[in-house]
Amino acid sequence: MKDDLQLEVELERYELFSGPAYNFTFNRRQFLKAFSGGIALIVPMSNLIARTLQQEQDESGRGRGNQRIPNDIGAWIHIDESGTVSVFTGKVELGQNIRTSLTQAVAEELHVPLNIVRVVMADTDLTPFDAGTFGSRTTPTMAPQLRKAAAAARETLIALAAEQWQVEPATVRIENARFVNHDASKSLTLAEVAKGQKLIKTIPPDVAITPISNWTIAGTSVAKVNGRDFVTGKHQYTSDMKREGMLYGRVVRPSALEAKLVSSDTKGAEAIPGVIVVRDGNFIGVAAPDNQTAIRAEKAIAVHWQAPGQPGNAELFDQLKKNASASRGGGRPVGSIVEGMKAADKELNQTYTIAYIAHAPLEPRAAVAEWNEGKLTVWTGTQRPFGVRSELAEAFHIPEEKVRVIVPDTGSGYGGKHTGECAIEAARLARSTGKPVKLVWSREEEFQWAYFRPAGVIEIGSGVKNDGVVTAWEFHNYNSGASAIQTKYDFPNQNIQFHNSKSPLRQGSYRGLAATANHFAREVHMDELAELVKMDRVSFRLKNIKDERLKNVLEAAANAFGWDKKKSEGRGRGIACGFEKGSYIATAAEVSIETKTGRVKLERVVASFECGAIVNKMHLHNQVEGAVVQAIGGALFENIQFQNGQILNGKFSRYRLPRFSDMPVIDIVLLDRKDLPSAGAGETPIVGLAPAVGNAIFDLTRVRIRSLPLAPNGVVIRGPTL
């Protein structure tokens, strides 16, 4: 990889390609103001990534997009005349602790203490363009980029210090944020060197960064840099913000997805003192001096919607199969399935299904919007500040320079906050009221009007020899996505395909995307094949693995779990392994089941994870453990219920989330590979749990469950031997 940051957009990030939530009446005057003359051909200003990707697809027929990202040093790192180091990145902090890990990277290269580095994140007026915080890209791409910028800044500052002293730069070094000469007889502060300078430089292409083996700040368990603000309640999330004269907004929601507005009566709301009602096409919203009044006004509006009949859970998987396209992703077949089947002693064909699940970030979508002389500023919790800026510019027909999006450290996202609906709605209310407006979605709105992890159907046909060698592997994924659809197993004959389909619900990115679905189907199928040839689950996998790193995580998990020890009475155990986004995971699980009720209990989980060189062991441990915990929901019970465009279990009293009492004993094994560059870790650790638990349930009960969630009501159907 050169200096340019490369960005790959995965196919199943559906929400990035869907149309805007609103398209308000075009304001001709606004357009003419922005347009300086000549002939205008108006092209809808759609999302930049979608447009680039679309072009790529049109040109190559393949769904991959690349973008060049500017790498001017001034835009990335700024040392001001007081010696403060500011780092500018378009990335967003949502709990993955990149504010800390990026601070570590910069402090290391600049040779300064952590506390003088300030990271300015996700402000479209201040930070360089960034496509978004997703795909576990910050650590492998942003961190090295900032390291280069910091290293170049250090060399530039050293040259300036050397000039002041009239000595060779090679004799000057930085120690603890001070420049010292060869015998440390003279010293200068950062401020003394930076004072009076006006210098902009571009990062030289050959700038050297600290080798992993010489890391002293990265690679250590630095605490969350602004942790104190969170435990004291001082941190201001978007939903906590207040602006002078700010109003509180509410939006009147349709009765169901696809519903059209038939009639409305807003008189009741307009009669409430202080309330402003805003109508624009299908959009009806209110703004009021306080939250309670806004809620009252929203309820006072009588609306009649008409929604078409739409499929529900019962028809879901048939619909996904029926509406499937020819293959869109996957890849060229390898070898020959026919030959592979001929070589096999046994064949197995099975179908697996995956439910829609919700991200349910604890901070729902929130935005504060204000207009000042035609310029729109929006604070909002999103993973794509620049994407949301485009959405706002498009919705209001204004140039992107007239829009500023700022993202305070946000109350999580997990792939669920890529879109700007709430920002647009707040901005629409603010435009008509002439005052700043805050809009915070309710939990119910978050369930009904955000988007879900795609549901899917996966069919696998395979052949295996009695010695455990898998000879044929045919894999078709309908709708859930192509992430990790390819396997690291060494199968000689493969045909792996992803098929788009028509989703009855709005779907999009979720932590790890379809890697969870594809690992679930693959790793449960592997368990079934091992059962077919009566082999130990670890030995069977090892027989089909050549990849050393995959082998290492699998063996590490098996060892830590005590796989070769005798099973405990009344316990079942299962294992799964895989690879995605540059990192490797193996997960082993132990379950018990209450005989009388059939209630499943996850007793113990071992996850071993390897993502190259570890940047911050404590935060990595936290990420891996958190992914395991979040995975429990999707594995065992999370499941969106819907009918006719309505989410039937869209609130916390109806949607079961993992809680303290669901926690198994969790053992995390981190493999540190200082010889390999660091990959991201926010997503991949989530993929191994569901298959490991499914396999453990089979081990105990001989009941094979091929659908996620495995135990929707907490209960496994009792098998013949239970």
Next chain:
Amino acid sequence: MTKVIDLNVNAKKLRVDVDLQTPLLYVLRDHLNLTGTKYGCGEAKCGACSVLVDGVVMRSCVTPVARVSGKQITTIEGMEKDGKMHPLQEAFLKADALQCGYCTSGMIIAAASLLNKNPKPSREEIVKHMDANVCRCGTYPRIVNAIEIAAGTAKEVAKRSTRST
């Protein structure tokens, strides 16, 4: 109906002019600018809105403000005393018991309520008491550890048999 109501929040006597049925959560956040207390679900199922009322945890999103008049309300902002953090706050940092931090205020408040009535809770008692609080980032094991550190039943950050190879 709007009425002036007397509140005692973080040892300060305050007067607010508000509808008596307004949930305490919005009085704290919108009227008193105490935004450390969070909205999560609006139906007392996630604990993000937890506050202490006379030392006992309550869900402010479903508590009408009228019900807590004259009682001692403590929010996360009231846990720090003279610039010194509460032992639970220290312990949460020490155990790295947060990721996005949105649930953290409610977790610390709920834990404080537990330690008020049971200063040395067992692990089972911690799990049982905290089960009504949701951390979507999945830091539950670390939160249990933090509570044990604050209670003095665990001296150190749990190794939880983590190994690096």
